[in-house]
Each structure stands twice: as C-alpha cells, then as structure tokens.
Amino acid sequence: MNEIELKNKLGIFIVVSHFGMLVLVVVIWLLGGFLTDEMTTTIAIIAPFLASYTTAILKYIVETKNKISARGKPVTTIFAFMSFCLPGAFTLLLIAAILLKGFNIGLRSFEDFKIMLGTTETIFGVYVGQLVFSLFERPEVKQPETAGTHHDDKQAS
C-alpha cells in the first residue's frame, strides 16, 4: 500500500466513523436510550474527540481534489495496520460505550458513561493523534494575543 492510498482509505474511515457515531447517538436518543439533555451532552463530549482529525482529513481532501493520479511513497505493512487498528479500536470502544448506556448494561448511569468516554479518549487520543498527524497536516490553532506579547516583541527587537 502506498501513502496516498492509505491516506484516502483512512481519511474516509475516520470521517465516516466520526459522523456515524454522532448519528448513532441521535438514533439511540430517538429510540429512548438517552434523555434529551443526555443526548446533547454526549454529542458535546464525542464531537471534539475526532473533530481535529476530521478537520485535517477534510483539509487534505479539499487540497488534493484535482490530484487524480497522484502516487505516494510505499508504507510498511505494520504502519498501515496500526493506522487502521488504533482508530478502529478507539471507534469501537466509543460505539460500545454508547450501546451499553443505551441498553443500561454495565454503564447504567450517565456519570459512569461520561467517565468511560473520557477514559477511552485518554487511552487512545495520543496514539491516534500521532498516527493521523503523521499522515495529515495538523490544523493550526490560533493563540489569542495577550497584552504583554507586543511589549515583549518590541523589547526583543
């Protein structure tokens, strides 16, 4: 597998997982598995988990929209496997947590459910980020300007 092929497949997988999970939460809410405020809180917690990856992937898709026959460098099998394995496990755990709360099995209170989501993000967030951002450009986060910044700049010059 080459890098472009891996990027395209992984990109589609993460974007579909991201929006699929949000749809799953809404469907479970419609079926009575969540109260309305539980549903909105769950979306507010889950949406940012994959949002930074989705943003980087969508930026890449937009930037390469005309590169039809692009060829990338070959990647090792282990890298390709891990690129799918870690985001896949992360997504599966989040889906499992949503379903367990929906059926009141194991995670029978909303507080337990929120702790489970947070723990999953803590375990996988760093690893998935490392893999995804080695392929896709990390989106820039603008830092708010502080009053002291300009003063320090002037002093430095």
Add this chain to the structure above:
Amino acid sequence: MDFLDQRFAARKARFVRDPVFPGIVPFRVDRLRGEIVTDSKMWEKIEGTLFMNQEGDRILLFLEIGGQYAAAGLGDTPPSSDAFRDLEPRYAKQLAEYSTLLLQELQGRFTELVK
C-alpha cells in the same frame, strides 16, 4: 393496601409499603414504565404517603406523592438509582394528574369496601 399491591404488580412494578403508625402508610414503587408520563416508556419511581383519617362515619384520604424518572433505555434493564432525576418541575402537571387519578381509584376502592 392489597389494592395498590395488585395494581402495581399488574404493571410489573415493585410495590413496597412501610407502615409506621395506624392510618399512615408510606410506600415506594419502582420499575414502573410510562405510568406518570404516559406518552413515553421512561423508567419511573414513586414515593408517597397515604394518610387515612376517620371522622365519624367518613374516612378521609390524603395522598402525598413524589417521583423520579430516567431514560427508557433500549432493553428491559432499569438504570441505576443515580440515573434518576425528579419529576418536578418538568413533569409536575403529569404528577399532579396521576396523584388525583390514584386517589380517585383509592376512594373508589374504599367505597366498595364500606358497602
């Protein structure tokens, strides 16, 4: 009280009464679904006290009632107790209507017994 026991058993709920003094009957009902908020299948719990006071040939009934609700869930397992929240103020109207209905049923039952 057998009337309440049978009434809630028919709904697969659990009715527990805890008599303190004659004429004062605190009770709890859990594992209820869509009993108070009837347009949903939410899990519900009720806690109430029935006061019975005899005045001459009349028996006066007073019913004090409160309750909690939780998401219906996709299966038959109720959520843990900390997942429940108070029915009031959100479902105060439904709770008031339900307590009136329950009290009317109890009055009807007492009238039958007196006859």
